[in-house]
Amino acid sequence: MSQNNYPKLHNATWPGIVGKGPDSEPxxxxxxxxxxxxAAEVGGVKFDGIDIGLFDPHIDLDMSDDGIKKLAEKVQNLNLNIGSLVAPIWGGPAMGSKEERATFVEMVRKSCVFGQKLKELGVRPYGVVRIDSASSVENWAKDPINNTKLIAQTFREACDVAADFGEKLAAEGEICWGGMxxxxxxxDTxxxxxxxxxxxxxxxxxxxxYMLGYNSPDDRILPKDFDWNDRETLDEAFKKLTKALRPWTIDFHVAQNDGTVFGSGSHDKTGRHCLATDPNGKLDIxxxxxxxxxxADGQLTKAFKHICWDGCMFPNAVMGKQNTWNDILAAMIKVREAHGWVG
Structure with missing residues (x-):
């Protein structure tokens, strides 16, 4: 087994919330x-940390300093770190009214304050603050040019706030967010x-x-009649996509997908997360x-110090099985063996 110790391997905690709720599962x-x-362990290797969403009912963004200290101690006592944080910006669309956009920026500020305190406690040595536009594709499409300008304006204001805390903001590449x-x-955004x-x-x-053109058929990269056994064409599509986006990439989620969209609870349809061992998965993880x-030359970018598994909207029965997380960790280890480094 490789001795690579970077990138660090993280699990996400927000799959316990995303897609859950009264009209889905608890x-x-x-x-x-x-x-x-x-508890996950494969060949003596364990997860190095977690990425967390700063929203109820998992995390109270306004918790006291003592509460944040207890959170840090709880995680540290399990020999884990905290990496990237998800800012709860959905109460204020980035292309909304002046007041809504101000709410968006304020949620980013609070998230940066929270992240700074975790850094001071020694539990968060790396990671970014994740955002999205908090705006639907349908509303964005009513005025694409001006709505993108508004989103960018809000993002600039949020970036300026984040810079005061030494934080970077990562915009999530998910097909359900307008302008993204x-x-x-x-x-463009x-x-x-x-x-x-x-x-x-x-x-x-x-x-x-993105390669299949969901919510934006004109931006499709793979042909409409694509044969999933055609690995050469898939690789070429990946090269085009990653050439465009890799220079921007500062946060990365390992995951599997079967080429379909899915949504549950209050979450809009987006790329379906599949188990690492799903036989219908279209990705060679x-x-x-x-x-x-x-x-493009095959050299490691080392653009981030950790990678995270994201498996939102899995059934609770699946997430309650320890073997699920062992299989996920095994997939993460293989990624690090192939594309990691010693640091």
Missing amino acids: VISFDEMLKHTA HSWRAMI LDQTNRPNIGFQADMSHTFL THDAGHWLRN
């Missing part, structure tokens, strides 16, 4: 997600934001859907992660 508690993460729903729209501390968060499931983790 939320899985933060402690339960933490327990499964800490295709690879060209995402690049990032270009217009024009701040040194804005970047892209690639998710192997969500961003994969280890190979395809390399398109993001290496540049």
Whole structure:
């Protein structure tokens, strides 16, 4: 087995919330997600940390300093770190009213304050703050030019706030967010934001859907009659996609996808996350992660110190099985063996 110790391997806790709720399944508690993460082990290798969403019911963004200290101690006692944070910006669309946009920026500020305190406690040595436009594709499409300008303006203001805390913001590549729903729209939004501390968060499931043109048929990269056995064409599509987005990429989610969209609870349809061992998965996880983790010449980018598994909207029965997390960890280890380094 490789001796690579970077990138660090993280699990996400927000799959216990995302897609859950009254019209779906009950939320899985933060402690339960933490327990499964800490218990996972493959060949003596364990997860190095967790990425967390700063939203109820897992995390109270306004918790006291003492509460944050207890959170840090709970994670540290399991020999884990905290990496990237998800800012709860959905109460204020980035292309909304002046007041809504101000709410968006304020949620980013609070998230940066929270992240700074975790750094001071020694539990968060790396990671970014993740954002999205908090706006639907349908509303964005009513006035694409001006709505993208508004999103970029809001992102600039959020970036300026984040810079005061030494934080970078990663815009999530997910097809359900207006102005971020295709690879060209995402690049346009990032270009217009024009701040040194804005970047892209690639998710192997969500961003994969960019190539299929969901919510933006004109930006489709793979042919409509694509044969999933045609690995050469798939690799060429990956090269085109990653050439465009890799220079922006500062946060990365390992995942599997079966080429379809899915939504549950209150979450809109986006790239379906599949189990690492799903026979219907269209990705060669280890190979395809390399398109993001290496540049066009095959050299490691080392653009981030950790990678995270994201498996939102899995059934609770699946997430309650420890073997699920062992299989996920095994897939993460293979990615690090193939594309990691010693640091």
